[in-house]
Amino acid sequence: MDNDTLIKVVASAVKKELINMKEAGHDWWHTYRVWKLSSYIAKKYDNIDSSIVELAALLHDIADAKFFNGNEEIGPEKARKILVSLNTPKNKIEHVDNIIRNISFRHEVERKPFSSIELSIVQDADRLDAIGAIGIARAFNYGGFIGNPLYSPTVDGKKDSTVNHFYEKLLLLKDRMNTETARKLAEKRHNFMVTYLEHFFEEWDEIKTKSPKNKTQE
Numbered sequence: 001m002d003n004d005t006l007i008k009v010v011a012s013a014v015k016k017e018l019i020n021m022k023e024a025g026h027d028w029w030h031t032y033r034v035w036k037l038s039s040y041i042a043k044k045y046d047n048i049d050s051s052i053v054e055l056a057a058l059l060h061d062i063a064d065a066k067f068f069n070g071n072e073e074i075g076p077e078k079a080r081k082i083l084v085s086l087n088t089p090k091n092k093i094e095h096v097d098n099i100i101r102n103i104s105f106r107h108e109v110e111r112k113p114f115s116s117i118e119l120s121i122v123q124d125a126d127r128l129d130a131i132g133a134i135g136i137a138r139a140f141n142y143g144g145f146i147g148n149p150l151y152s153p154t155v156d157g158k159k160d161s162t163v164n165h166f167y168e169k170l171l172l173l174k175d176r177m178n179t180e181t182a183r184k185l186a187e188k189r190h191n192f193m194v195t196y197l198e199h200f201f202e203e204w205d206e207i208k209t210k211s212p213k214n215k216t217q218e
């Protein structure tokens, strides 16, 4: 099977698996955006195998451990099963496996056992989809999905609010991009999040700080 056909068949298998995902921040459309962003970044490089980038992007969230009791093996196993069933060359399967096992933020903090330009690209694309307007939507959707408040101004509650997640993670991502292309794309998305948060806090305290002086005829 040629690379284009392989990518098409994998895309439709992943779509089938994720289209009914109950958390919209990790559904087929997240994968689709990461796939498209990854291929765009990959085009800037001459000496890479862009089919690895596309396959890894497509398979990186096939079974996110968050939705499988923290089991980190289900995703890589499902991905491997799909690739093996399509007679993908062994070295390609190994590289894709390494990417999807090492793409996440958490893994980078813990250990760094594998690196490749293809991994760097997919990681950048995944991070780009976590920031900007889409990133904001995904964060509030996931926060709602796990029952977190939008924001909690008390010190105790702060830990588990979605707004706090911006400070713990999302606002740090622009400085963690691997590629120049992603760094450029990240800037606009980052600035939009900063503006968004300014508005959020302004509105949060608006009633306290402004009292209506004139009664209206409403």
Ligand code: ADP
Pocket (backbone or CB within 6 Å): 025, 066, 103, 104, 105, 106, 126, 129, 130, 135, 138, 139, 140, 142, 143, 148, 161, 162, 165, 170
């Ligand atoms: P990675 O896939 O790099 O390990 P995550 O799975 O933590 O990263 O993040 C994927 C998406 O889920 C991001 O859009 C992120 O903002 C969102 N997310 C993760 N944890 C939280 C949280 N506690 N509150 C809100 N959104 C979250």
Ligand code: NI
Pocket (backbone or CB within 6 Å): 030, 034, 060, 061, 126
């Ligand atoms: Ni992802």
